[in-house]
Amino acid sequence: MKFTTKTLYELLLAPKLGLTLSTKEWQSVIFILRETKLLASLYHVAKRDGCYQDYPDFTKRHLYSAQVYAKRQAQQICFEAVEFRLLLEQVGITAVFLKGAAYTLRKSLNSYGRVCSDIDVLVNKKDLNIAEAHLKKNRWQSEELSDYDEKYYREWAHEVPPLIHVNRATVVDMHHNLYPPISGRATNINQFISSRQKTPSGCFVLDPATTVMHSIIHMFANEDSSSWMRDLFDIMLLIEEFASDEFWRSLIELSNKTDFDFEFVSCLKALQLYSDKPLPDVANTYLENYKFSKGELWILREGILPAICPEHDLMLTAKIKRAKMLVYLRGHWIKMPFNVLIKHFAFKSFFAIRDQIMGKHHFDPKLPENPNW
Numbered sequence: 001m002k003f004t005t006k007t008l009y010e011l012l013l014a015p016k017l018g019l020t021l022s023t024k025e026w027q028s029v030i031f032i033l034r035e036t037k038l039l040a041s042l043y044h045v046a047k048r049d050g051c052y053q054d055y056p057d058f059t060k061r062h063l064y065s066a067q068v069y070a071k072r073q074a075q076q077i078c079f080e081a082v083e084f085r086l087l088l089e090q091v092g093i094t095a096v097f098l099k100g101a102a103y104t105l106r107k108s109l110n111s112y113g114r115v116c117s118d119i120d121v122l123v124n125k126k127d128l129n130i131a132e133a134h135l136k137k138n139r140w141q142s143e144e145l146s147d148y149d150e151k152y153y154r155e156w157a158h159e160v161p162p163l164i165h166v167n168r169a170t171v172v173d174m175h176h177n178l179y180p181p182i183s184g185r186a187t188n189i190n191q192f193i194s195s196r197q198k199t200p201s202g203c204f205v206l207d208p209a210t211t212v213m214h215s216i217i218h219m220f221a222n223e224d225s226s227s228w229m230r231d232l233f234d235i236m237l238l239i240e241e242f243a244s245d246e247f248w249r250s251l252i253e254l255s256n257k258t259d260f261d262f263e264f265v266s267c268l269k270a271l272q273l274y275s276d277k278p279l280p281d282v283a284n285t286y287l288e289n290y291k292f293s294k295g296e297l298w299i300l301r302e303g304i305l306p307a308i309c310p311e312h313d314l315m316l317t318a319k320i321k322r323a324k325m326l327v328y329l330r331g332h333w334i335k336m337p338f339n340v341l342i343k344h345f346a347f348k349s350f351f352a353i354r355d356q357i358m359g360k361h362h363f364d365p366k367l368p369e370n371p372n373w
Contacts, residue, residue, distance in 0.1 A: 006274060012041065015049050016051045035311065036312075037230050039063060040063070040069065041233065043066060043067040076170075077116070080165075080170050082203065093130065096192075096193055096206060097122075101121070103238075106205050109237040109240060110241075121172060122178070123176060124193065128160065128174070139165055139167060141164055143164065156180055158175055179335075182335070210254065215231065215238065216260065216264055219232065223329075225324050225327045232274060232308055239271075252286055302323060
């Protein structure tokens with residue numbers, strides 16, 4: 001069986017299909033879903049549908065191992081989020097947790113088996129300097145960056161450089177917006193922060209519609225498509241959990257207010273293609289009334305929809321690699337004005353060539369000399 005993005009989603013949405021897979025097919029599924037960080041998610045949906053026990057023994061071992069790791073990480077996220085919240089509350093700042101951390105804190109459907117590499121938080125821009133200074137006094141540090149990367153974060157990006165706890169090596173990305181201000185498409189962040197809801201842990205997350213809208217922006221306005229299969233599965237499960245007339249009205253209103261309407265309709269098209277559940281009438285009507293430009297239709301067909309494919313050698317074809325390159329170029333194009341984009345690529349190309357010649361860490365800061373060594 002030749003696996004496609006569509007057949008993998010079919011398995012995740014209807015895990016009883018796994019009962020028909022051969023040993024060789026299961027090997028491929030395990031390889032691919034491990035790459036996409038969806039192996040533990042399959043464990044939970046298979047458990048939910050009552051078919052996990054009927055899977056082959058070696059499959060169950062891989063899925064169980066993945067969920068043990070995911071469960072431990074969820075415990076760590078909950079601990080770190082509370083520690084982070086309490087630390088910022090010392091200086092009167094409220095953090096709103098985003099993406100994977102928010103799913104875990106809310107215990108939403110997509111949190112079961114969800115793994116993430118860092119913790120994302122949102123604070124008001126006016127509080128950013130105070131928050132960063134207070135964190136750095138309390139064992140959170142940023143890695144040493146080049147002058148160019150420091151400028152990129154401070155002047156162009158929607159976040160400060162990643163913060164790393166010196167003891168636990170936890171990584172936090174602290175945002176002041178959901179999209180880079182230099183793009184000209186930065187959201188009115190008060191619309192998002194004002195929607196916050198408190199979880200049982202005392203930590204804040206965005207409300208359901210705003211959570212999904214942020215997930216859509218993070219996925220479809222991004223240049224990196226490596227995690228898109230997992231990101232779309234997140235959106236599928238969030239919609240399954242929260243769908244109501246009010247939810248859809250709020251989501252459509254947000255897409256209009258934030259000026260990410262093309263990303264929203266891209267998501268609707270992806271759901272039509274890859275999900276087994278029909279869109280509600282209000283979403284179909286919105287999609288029918290949206291006026292696609294020729295360029296939008298082309299990038300949707302040739303770039304965005306095929307780029308949702310996992311980045312695994314068993315899946316990548318020349319067409320998919322091309323789609324991912326188109327998404328990469330579009331993502332940078334919409335994030336930066338042309339003159340900044342050219343400068344950015346020039347600097348990054350120079351640094352890449354320099355590091356290839358001299359070695360990646362040749363220009364890293366040197367330790368001070370110690371006469372006692």
